[in-house]
Amino acid sequence: MTPSGKSTRPRGGIGMRWLVLIVLAAPLLVFVAVLGTRFGLWSVEIGRDLLTLQIGRWLALAGLAAAALGVLLALRDLRRLGLIAVVSLLVSLATVGLFVRQQALLVAPAPLDATTAPGDAPGFSAETAGLRSALHAPDSPAACPGLTGVPTQVASETATAALEAAGFTVQKAGLFQSEGLHEGFWFGLRHDAVVRIRPGRTDVRVTARDGRDQGDAACRLARDIVDGLQAGR
Structure with missing residues (x-):
């Protein structure tokens, strides 16, 4: 002072x-x-x-x-x-x-609705499809670079385990189809996923519930599920 x-x-x-x-x-x-x-x-x-x-x-x-x-x-x-x-x-x-x-x-260009089978994309259950329709969620299945289906019929337990490993909460589980819901960590943006099991092939579809830009989130989540399916074979 x-x-x-x-x-x-x-x-x-x-x-x-x-x-x-x-x-x-x-x-x-x-x-x-x-x-x-x-x-x-x-x-x-x-x-x-x-x-x-x-x-x-x-x-x-x-x-x-x-x-x-x-x-x-x-x-x-x-x-x-x-x-x-x-x-x-x-x-x-x-x-x-x-x-x-x-x-x-x-x-970066990436689909909000990603699938391993763009020409014959897996469909959601009536309940999930109705909810997505009410929310005007994206509904234009598209391919992602390097994303392919699993060339075998996986077990239903493998499908649910792959969804959970990718951070999804399993909503429905059946012999030929399982569905899950993923909620983003930061802002809670949601993605629906469906794993379709057929003889000789298992396909995946992940699509956002929100139409705003989310980068490659759908493709990344779909790859995580496919990786889980491959690991569980």
């Missing part, structure tokens, strides 16, 4: 705190958006589309700018501010990198 009672503490530390808060704004917003969506406080449109993919993306860029400014500010006092500036820069780069990667996944 000076004789006048004013603090002689450098103001750089105060400015750095504000810059750190800006850097952390995007990760914190995404965390809140995910929790709010999962607990039903707001819809996927708000939590995912608005808060995360729109506002969060701009906050991530603002955080990168703030981190760069923090590095410049730290040059005045590397001993006290250097570590904070470096950590903030790494966090901001990681945040922007994740947003860039997610955007690339979302815009």
